[in-house]
Amino acid sequence: MDIPLLLSRQSFVCQSRDICYPIIIFTTVNMFGRVATVLIQFLILANAYAQTETEPPTTLTTKAPTTTTPSTTTTVVWETETLNEGQAIQKALQYLLQHRQPDWGWGNDTHHVMLTLQLANNTGKEIEQQGLEMQLSAKQMEIEILLMMSKHHESPPPLGRLAAYTLALGALCKDPRSFHGRDLVAALLHREPPHDLEFAYATLAACSSAAHVRRRHIRRLLDIANAAADHSLDTISMVILALRCVVQDHRHRSLIHFVRRPMAGLARQQHPDGSFGSLTTTALAIQALEESESGAGGPGGAGHQHWSLPAARKWLLERQHADGGWGDVAGTAAAVAALTPASLAAVRPPHCSDKLLDTRHEPMDSNGGDGSLKLAYQSGHNNNDSDARNVSFTYTLWLGTNVTENYTLYMVAPRNISFYHVMRMAAEQDPKFKFEASEWPNGHYVHTLAGHKEEPMGYHYWLLYRLPEVPDPTSPPGNQLVAPVGVDDLLVEDGEHYLFWYKKL
Incomplete structure (x- = not known):
C-alpha cells in the first residue's frame, strides 16, 4: 500500500496587475514516485489584496520542500513558468523597493528607479502621493540633484545624469526649469556634447520637460537619423525617442517622415531570439520601436513588419531572475520601463498637462527665426x-x-x-x-x-x-x-x- 506524503507550497495568482490572490498547492508523493497535485485557491476579499503598481505586494516566499523518508529519497523539482507581463512587472517593482537603501534612494540609480516607478504607475497621480516612503525617495532624489549642481565649480554635472534627473522630475509633474532656483534644462541645452547618444538623451529630456528645442538641435537629430548605419543601436533608439517627442507639435509633424527610415533600420537589427543584443539595448529599442505598432508612421511605414514586439518582450521576460530583478537595480529599471505601456517618448503623465502653457509658435523655417518648440510653465495663472x-x-x-x-x-x-x-x-x-x-x-x-x-x-x-x-x-x-x-x-x-x-x- 502506498503511503502518501503531503507537501505544500505557497504561491499566488494575479487576476490583473492590481489584484492578486494567494493559493496553496498540495502535492502528494507516494513511495513509488507518483506525483499528484491538487491546487486549492482560497477566495479572500479582493480588496484585501488589491495593490497598486508602486506599492510592494505581500511577500510570498516559494521554496521547494525537502523531505527525506526512511526507504527512499524523492527530489521534487518545481517547474517554473515565465510570468505574464503584469506579474513580471509587479515582481520587479517589489525587487526595486526591496533594494531601496537606508537613505530612501538607490545610490547612483535613484533617478532611473523613480522614473521607472512613475512610468509603471497607472493610478493617475504622482507616486509621491501614494505613501510616506515614496515621498522620502522623491526628497532623496532632490537632495542628490542639489548636491550634483552644487559641485559645478569642480566640474559640470554629468550630462547623462542631468538628463535622467530632468526626465524623472518631469515624470513627477515637477518643473525642472525652476528647481530650487536652478534651471536644469538650461544646463542641458547650453552644452553641446560631442557624443551623439548623450546629445539625444539631453534633447529628449529638454523636450519632455516643456523647454526650448532649438532648430540646430533638431537638425543634429535629423543628421544622426540620416546616418543611422554609422551609429550604435542605443544612439539610434534615443534619437528616435527624441524625435518622437519633437514631432508631437503639429508644426513638426512632417518630420515623422525622417524618422521612419531609421526606425525600419533599427527594426531589422532584431536577432532571431527576439533581442537586440544586450538587455539595456533591447529595452531601449522596444521603447523606440513600439510606437511603430500603434502609430509611429502608421502601418507599413515605420518598420513594424521588420520586427516582432511580442518576441522582444518574451526575450526580456525569460531573463527575469527568480527574485524579480534582471541582475541589478539598473537592469531591472530598464526592463520594467520597456514592459510598461508608458515609455521615454512621453514621460509626462497626461494629468500634468494643466501645468503647461502651450506657446509652441516657432516652426522650423528659414526666415532667421530660432525655429524651436516653446513651452512655458504656468504659475497659477495664464500670462501671454x-x-x-x-x-x-x-x-x-x-x-x-x-x-x-x-x-x-x-x-x-x-x-x-x-x-x-x-x-x-x-x-x-x-x-x-x-x-x-x-x-x-x-x-x-x-x-x-x-x-x-x-x-x-x-x-x-x-x-x-x-x-x-x-x-x-x-x-x-x-x-x-x-x-x-x-x-x-x-x-x-x-x-x-x-x-x-x-x-x-
Missing part, C-alpha cells in the same frame, strides 16, 4: 505677455589668465533684467559669486568677485564677456566679445552666456 516669460542663461567666473579656477551657474531670470540684478541673484545662490562694486553716476563698477579684487598695479582686472556659447578655457574668447556696456545696462538674453574673467591685461 512675452516680456513676462523667463530667460535661461549661464554665468561663469574664471580666475587667472590661465584659468586656474572655473565656476558656472545655470540660471533662469525674468526677461529684461539687468546683469547687475543677475549678479545679486547669483551671490545668493553661491558664495563664490559674491561681489563688491563701487557706485558711480553711470552705474556700478565691479571690482571684487570670488574674493579677488582688481590690482591696477599688477594690471589684473575683471572683464565681462557676452558669449554665444559656454566659455571653454582651452579656447578663451577674444577681446571683441567683451560686453559693450556696464552691468547695469546689459540686459540678459535667453540662451546667452556671460563670463567674468579675472585676468592680467
Whole structure:
C-alpha cells in the first residue's frame, strides 16, 4: 500500500496587475514516485489584496520542500513558468523597493528607479502621493540633484545624469526649469556634447520637460537619423525617442517622415531570439520601436513588419531572475520601463498637462527665426505677455589668465533684467559669486568677485564677456566679445552666456 506524503507550497495568482490572490498547492508523493497535485485557491476579499503598481505586494516566499523518508529519497523539482507581463512587472517593482537603501534612494540609480516607478504607475497621480516612503525617495532624489549642481565649480554635472534627473522630475509633474532656483534644462541645452547618444538623451529630456528645442538641435537629430548605419543601436533608439517627442507639435509633424527610415533600420537589427543584443539595448529599442505598432508612421511605414514586439518582450521576460530583478537595480529599471505601456517618448503623465502653457509658435523655417518648440510653465495663472516669460542663461567666473579656477551657474531670470540684478541673484545662490562694486553716476563698477579684487598695479582686472556659447578655457574668447556696456545696462538674453574673467591685461 502506498503511503502518501503531503507537501505544500505557497504561491499566488494575479487576476490583473492590481489584484492578486494567494493559493496553496498540495502535492502528494507516494513511495513509488507518483506525483499528484491538487491546487486549492482560497477566495479572500479582493480588496484585501488589491495593490497598486508602486506599492510592494505581500511577500510570498516559494521554496521547494525537502523531505527525506526512511526507504527512499524523492527530489521534487518545481517547474517554473515565465510570468505574464503584469506579474513580471509587479515582481520587479517589489525587487526595486526591496533594494531601496537606508537613505530612501538607490545610490547612483535613484533617478532611473523613480522614473521607472512613475512610468509603471497607472493610478493617475504622482507616486509621491501614494505613501510616506515614496515621498522620502522623491526628497532623496532632490537632495542628490542639489548636491550634483552644487559641485559645478569642480566640474559640470554629468550630462547623462542631468538628463535622467530632468526626465524623472518631469515624470513627477515637477518643473525642472525652476528647481530650487536652478534651471536644469538650461544646463542641458547650453552644452553641446560631442557624443551623439548623450546629445539625444539631453534633447529628449529638454523636450519632455516643456523647454526650448532649438532648430540646430533638431537638425543634429535629423543628421544622426540620416546616418543611422554609422551609429550604435542605443544612439539610434534615443534619437528616435527624441524625435518622437519633437514631432508631437503639429508644426513638426512632417518630420515623422525622417524618422521612419531609421526606425525600419533599427527594426531589422532584431536577432532571431527576439533581442537586440544586450538587455539595456533591447529595452531601449522596444521603447523606440513600439510606437511603430500603434502609430509611429502608421502601418507599413515605420518598420513594424521588420520586427516582432511580442518576441522582444518574451526575450526580456525569460531573463527575469527568480527574485524579480534582471541582475541589478539598473537592469531591472530598464526592463520594467520597456514592459510598461508608458515609455521615454512621453514621460509626462497626461494629468500634468494643466501645468503647461502651450506657446509652441516657432516652426522650423528659414526666415532667421530660432525655429524651436516653446513651452512655458504656468504659475497659477495664464500670462501671454512675452516680456513676462523667463530667460535661461549661464554665468561663469574664471580666475587667472590661465584659468586656474572655473565656476558656472545655470540660471533662469525674468526677461529684461539687468546683469547687475543677475549678479545679486547669483551671490545668493553661491558664495563664490559674491561681489563688491563701487557706485558711480553711470552705474556700478565691479571690482571684487570670488574674493579677488582688481590690482591696477599688477594690471589684473575683471572683464565681462557676452558669449554665444559656454566659455571653454582651452579656447578663451577674444577681446571683441567683451560686453559693450556696464552691468547695469546689459540686459540678459535667453540662451546667452556671460563670463567674468579675472585676468592680467
